Amino acid sequence: MVVAGRQPLSRRRVLEEAVRFTDREGLEALTMRRLGSELGVKAMSLYNHVPNKSALLDGMVEVLLGELEVPPETHDWEERIKEGYRAFRRLAHEHPNVFPLLVNRPPDTMDGAWLVEELLQTLRRAGFERETALHAFRALSSYAFGYAMAEIRGFTLEPNGSRLGARSLSPAEFPNLCELAPYLEEVDHDREFEFGLELIIAGMRDRS
Amino acid sequence: MVVAGRQPLSRRRVLEEAVRFTDREGLEALTMRRLGSELGVKAMSLYNHVPNKSALLDGMVEVLLGELEVPPETHDWEERIKEGYRAFRRLAHEHPNVFPLLVNRPPDTMDGAWLVEELLQTLRRAGFERETALHAFRALSSYAFGYAMAEIRGFTLEPNGSRLGARSLSPAEFPNLCELAPYLEEVDHDREFEFGLELIIAGMRDRS
DNA sequence: GGCGAGATCCTTACGTTGTAAATATATGGT
DNA sequence: ACCATATATTTACAACGTAAGGATCTCGCC
Structure with a gap:
């Protein structure tokens, strides 16, 4: 029973x-x-x-990307592109300990491919030619991935350790860094991410 | 003896x-x-x-960043910024197996701080105000880091696996991806990296 | 109902890893 | 010559991934 x-x-x-x-x-x-x-x-x-632990981790990436929400079509290509990368970044927030697996295992799933396809299509329809669309796509992807990772694990270039926290740098040698020190921690990442997205898209606008 | x-x-x-x-x-x-x-x-x-293996890895990052070449001053801020990120990316090429350590261990060294300081200074002198400079710096850093990692470990979003190599995707469902499939592998990464850099800087130009 | 096969699970065991603890050896200052 | 200190070794342990083989469960078919 x-x-x-x-x-x-x-x-x-x-x-x-x-x-x-x-x-x-x-x-x-x-x-x-x-x-x-x-x-x-x-x-x-x-x-x-x-079959083994490596495959387990692959599978976890699969699950992760399965939660990716491909944004619906819009008439505004810029907004659609942004929505796509926002959704990507959202994955990092929802699974901060799983997201970094993407570093070692580029996905083998259709779920990621869907987003890529939609983004590329959006860019092509916006008037970019084949290779320009690819380059722009990769620039945006690199940025979004880099930024999301930085949020999770810390910005790769900034000295944020205990030993060398920005407040222990001498203002004489590092005036600009020290001037920014108070802001480093308390930046609104949502806004900052949007800023970068807008920056890249503005650069693209000049070209289309 | x-x-x-x-x-x-x-x-x-x-x-x-x-x-x-x-x-x-x-x-x-x-x-x-x-x-x-x-x-x-x-x-x-x-x-x-x-003291332990973790500290060993930290030390390796320290060595890595020690090889970072901070570019000399120039009158052209755009060129200096580019040179800085080129130097950063060069680290990834020279030590592709060490560079990814940056993901888990943001550096505690002065060497990284020097580059940051120089880049921030360059941006300030170019006329960007404090927070704008920080946002732009982080956008550029995220991009450069993301791109360098992608070169080493594969682009995070692109389906590049054996199972799902772009050529096994149905062109009906993924027309844009399939159209680009032949280019995906043979892109000149130097050029592509420059493209993205230029894209972001162009976006910044509009703002200064 | 009962039986056999295939899927699922457990036990045991092996080689490797990081590193604590105790010991040995070498070095340099007096 | 001697001892303190720095450096190297030996031994040992717990935790890891996983191979091999045996036990148990489940379900279709007579």
Whole structure:
């Protein structure tokens, strides 16, 4: 007799739990044993649904990109482009510990391809020619990815460590940095992201 | 009597060998034992010069940024900005296996701060006000970092896997992507990077 | 109802990893 | 010559990914 028979494990359930768990505990806490126990199962059981850990991580990226919302068509190409990258950045906010997996594993899923297709189409319809559209697309993508990663892990170039926090730099040597120090932490990232997006699109406007 | 007494190990020597080794063999091949043996020493000896592996990686980032060439002043702010980010991107090319460490460990070194200071100064002198300069700086940095990472590890959004290489997408569903498929691989990245840089700077030009 | 096959899960075990602890060796100042 | 300090080694441990083999569950078919 079954009380509340544990619903059978499946690839999807494993992947989704992996994402949930990683959101909660961080990537380096994600081990096969830990994930197994989270699902009420021993580590080796996971190998029935996933060939190895690397494939597990791939699958998590798949789940991540599955949540990507491709924006509906609009008459305004600029707004559509922006919406697309906003949705991309939103992924980083919703899954800050999973998003960085994109660094090591460019996706193999259709979900990412859909967004790309829509963005490229939007650019082509806006009048950009083939290669210009590709270059612009990649500029925007690099920016959006770089910015989202910076929000999660810190800006790569800025000294934000404890040892060298901007307030310990001598204002004589680093006047501009020190002048900005108070702002560095409390910037409204939504606005800042929009600023950069607008910057690039303004540059494109000149060309179309 | 000393034949060719092994020069004494030191933090610098450890870090530099770690970078050299990682350049050659990749990040996941870098283990304490392996690095030790590369230096003619057992793993535990390294702990005399580095408190743990995480600190070793931090040190490698330090070495990486130490190679950053801050461009000399010019009268042309646009050119100076470009030179700065070119130098940053060059790091990725010279140490493709070390550069990605920047993702997890924003630097604690002065070397990075120098570039930031120079870039901010250049922007201020070009007439941008404080916060605009910061936003623009971050837009450029995000772009440059995102692009460099994409060169190393693949563009995050583009389907470039084996399963889903662009040529296996149906042209009916993905006309724009398929149309571009032949170009995706053989783009001149130098040119493309410059294109994006110019795009952002053009956007800034409108504002100053 | 019962049986057999395939899917699912568990146990055990192995090699590797980072690193703590204790020990040994070399070096340099007095 | 001697000792303090810095450096190197040995040994050991817990945690990791996962191979191999055995146990158990599930479900279609007689």
